[in-house]
Amino acid sequence: MRTITLEEHFTVPELVRRIDPGAVTRRGYPPPGAPAGPLRVMEQLADLGPARLRDMDAAGITLQVLSVSGPGADIAPASEAPALARAFNDALAGVVAGNPERYAGFAHLPMTAPEAAADELERCITSLGFCGVLVNGLIEDRFLDDPRFAPVLARTEALGVPLYLHPGIPPAAVRGAYYDGLPDPLSFLLSMAGWGWHAEVAVHVLRLVLSGTLDRYPRLQLIIGHMGEGLPAMLDRCDQVFARAPAGLLRRTPSEVIREQVHVTTSGFFSLPPFEALLHTFGVDRIMFSVDYPFSENAAGRAFLDRLPLAPADCAKIAHGNADRLLKLRG
Numbered sequence: 001m002r003t004i005t006l007e008e009h010f011t012v013p014e015l016v017r018r019i020d021p022g023a024v025t026r027r028g029y030p031p032p033g034a035p036a037g038p039l040r041v042m043e044q045l046a047d048l049g050p051a052r053l054r055d056m057d058a059a060g061i062t063l064q065v066l067s068v069s070g071p072g073a074d075i076a077p078a079s080e081a082p083a084l085a086r087a088f089n090d091a092l093a094g095v096v097a098g099n100p101e102r103y104a105g106f107a108h109l110p111m112t113a114p115e116a117a118a119d120e121l122e123r124c125i126t127s128l129g130f131c132g133v134l135v136n137g138l139i140e141d142r143f144l145d146d147p148r149f150a151p152v153l154a155r156t157e158a159l160g161v162p163l164y165l166h167p168g169i170p171p172a173a174v175r176g177a178y179y180d181g182l183p184d185p186l187s188f189l190l191s192m193a194g195w196g197w198h199a200e201v202a203v204h205v206l207r208l209v210l211s212g213t214l215d216r217y218p219r220l221q222l223i224i225g226h227m228g229e230g231l232p233a234m235l236d237r238c239d240q241v242f243a244r245a246p247a248g249l250l251r252r253t254p255s256e257v258i259r260e261q262v263h264v265t266t267s268g269f270f271s272l273p274p275f276e277a278l279l280h281t282f283g284v285d286r287i288m289f290s291v292d293y294p295f296s297e298n299a300a301g302r303a304f305l306d307r308l309p310l311a312p313a314d315c316a317k318i319a320h321g322n323a324d325r326l327l328k329l330r331g
Contacts, residue, residue, distance in 0.1 A: 001060075001315070001316060001319050001320070002062045002063075002319065002320040003060055003061050003062050003063075003289065003302070003305070003319045003320055004061075004062060004063045004064075004065065004288070004289065004319070004320045004323040004324070004329065005061055005063075005064050005065065005267075005289060005290045005291045005293065005298075005301070006065045006164065006223065006225075006265050006267070006288055006289075006290045006323060006327075007065075007067070007164070007166070007225045007265055007267035007268075007290040007291070007292050008064040008065060008066055008067070008290070008291060008292070008293045009045055009066070009067055009068070009069035009292075009293065009294065009295070010045050010046070010048055010066050010067070010068065010069065010092070010095075011042065011045040011046055011068060011069050011072075012046070012087075012088060012091045013042060013046050015084060015087050015088055015091070016071055016072075018084060019071055019072075019073075019075065019076055019084070020076075023071075023075055023076065023077075024071045024075070026172070027070075027071065027075045027169055028169035028170070028171075028172065028175060028191075029070065029071050029169060030185075030188065041294045041295065044293075044294035045069050045294060048066075048095045048103070052064075053099075053102060055293075055298050056102065056298060058298070058299065059291075059298035059299050059301065059302040060302055061291070061298055061302065062101075062102070062320070063101070063102055063103065063104060063329070064102065064103055064104075064293065065103075065104045065105065065106060065131065065132075065323075065327065066092060066095070066096075066103055066104070066105050066106065067105075067106040067108065067134040067164065067166070068088050068092075068108040068134075068136075070136050070168065070169070072084075072085075072088060072108055072136065073085035073088060073108060073109070073110045073111075074108070074109065074110065074111040074112065074135070074136055074139060075112075076110065076112065077112060078110070078112045078113040078116075081110030081111070081112045081113050081116070082110040082113055082116040082117075082120060084110065085108050085109055085110040085117070085120050086120060086123075088108045089105075089107060089108055089120065089123075089124050089128060089130075090128075092105045092108070092128075092130075093105065093124075093128040093129070093130075096128075096129070096130075104130070104131050104327070104329060105124070105128070105129075105130040105131070106130060106131070106132050106133055106134040106164060107120065107121050107124035107125065107128075107130050107132070107133040107134070108134070109121055109133060109135065109152065111135060111139040111149070111152070112139060112140060114148055114149050114150075114151045114152055115151050117151070117152050118151040118152050118154070118155035119155075121133055121152065121155050121156065121159065122155060122159065125159050125161055126159075130161075131161060131327035131328060131329060132161040132162040132163065132164060132223070132327055133152075133156060133161065133162075133163050133164065134163075134164040134166050135152075135163060135164070135165060135166065136166050136167070136168040137166065137167050137168015137169065137170075137200060137204075138168060138170075138171060138200075138204075141171045141173075143203075143204050143207045143208075144165075144204065144207075144208060144213070145207045145208050145211035145213045153213065153216075153217050153220060154217065156217075156220060157217045157219050157220040160219070161327075162221045162222065162223050162263065162326055162327065163220065163221070163222050163223070164222075164223040164224075164225075165201055165204055165205065165222050165223065165224050166201070166225065167192070167196075167197030167198070167200050167201050167229075168197075168200070169191070169192065170191050170192075170196050170200060174191075174196075175187070175191050178191070178196065179191035179196060193268070193295070197226070197229075198226055198229040198230050199229075199230070201224050201225075201226070201229040202229045202230050202231050202234070205222065205224060205229070205231065205258065205262060206238065206254065208222070209254050209257045209258065210242070210250070210254070212250075212251070214257050214261050215251050215252070215257070218261075220261060221261055221262075221263065221326065222261055222262045222263070223262070223263045223264070223265060223288070223326075224262060224263075224264055224265070225264070225265045225266075225267035225268065225290060225292065226265075226267055226268055226269055226292075227264065227266055227269040227274040227275060227277075227278050228264045228274075228277075228278050228281075228282065231258065231262075231281075232264075232274070232277040232278045232280070232281040232282065233277055235254065235255040235258065235259075235281055236255070238254040238255065239253045239254055239255050242254055255281075259281075259282060259283075259286070262282075262286070263282075263286045263287075263288060263322070263326060264278055264282055264286060264287055264288070265287075265288045265289065265290035266278075266287070266288070266289050266290055266301070266304070266305075266318075267290035267291060267292035267296070268290075268291070268292035268295065268296045270296075270300050270301060270303070270304035271304070272309075275308070284310070284314045284317055284318065285317065285322060286322070287317075287318050287322065288318060288322045288323045288326070289301070289305055289318050289319050289320075289323075305318070305319060
């Protein structure tokens with residue numbers, strides 16, 4: 001069965017080295033060699049050749065949609081970010097062009113320079129053939145409902161491609177208030193994959209709903225990972241609570257907006273209870289398989305896909321059909 005994964009990461013070490021190390025540290029990335037840090041998998045992130053392909057083949061993965069794992073151009077100052085993002089995207093375009101049956105790409109944007117980011121997105125879609133864009137968390141402590149990011153959202157909608165809303169390392173103030181003070185590396189892990197990442201994306205989506213941002217861009221389609229970042233369990237509660245808002249403040253209920261404009265991948269979650277909640281709240285047509293490689297293992301993801309208690313036609317939708325349709329991929 002054709003199998004596509006959408007939250008699969010890579011990096012280009014020589015481009016990462018162009019980023020000011022002080023900016024990397026201030027953003028919260030751990031130093032190289034830290035036991036819990038993402039940089040410990042740098043070799044896997046940098047490998048887009050035989051080793052990665054062998055691992056994909058062993059797990060029966062047909063195609064990975066690749067995205068830049070931070071640190072990237074989105075933490076660089078506005079004066080430097082556009083050139084750095086362009087270099088990342090050109091590197092990815094070369095990889096995809098060399099093996100288009102196995103790789104596709106999400107654009108990496110200089111989000112600290114939103115107008116330039118919108119232009120770089122258009123170049124990535126119209127010239128490089130990428131199938132969407134991925135944004136890593138907050139930009140200079142701002143969510144995407146901030147008016148400064150309107151050019152990026154408007155261009156994404158106009159181009160008809162999805163925006164993958166991926167978590168990032170929480171801002172320093174959030175880390176200090178919510179996660180610091182635990183034995184190393186527990187604070188870091190709690191702030192990220194242990195809890196903080198998922199809460200951040202859920203808040204990000206809800207801000208886009210409650211601010212009216214998604215109403216302003218009704219054709220914009222978002223993708224989130226990790227079985228919906230906890231939102232499937234919370235949608236009814238959100239509708240109940242926000243029904244208390246003054247009449248006319250919200251055009252649609254939170255669940256209506258989310259079910260109409262958000263798609264979800266399984267990245268990094270390989271157990272049935274969260275999948276069942278996702279299936280019941282979003283429906284099979286908005287679920288797409290993903291692994292979160294190399295932070296999760298392809299083999300574990302594939303084993304989960306193979307044991308889903310679904311009809312073959314629904315398994316095919318999750319494995320590739322929904323992604324083919326949303327990302328306009330050629331099967």
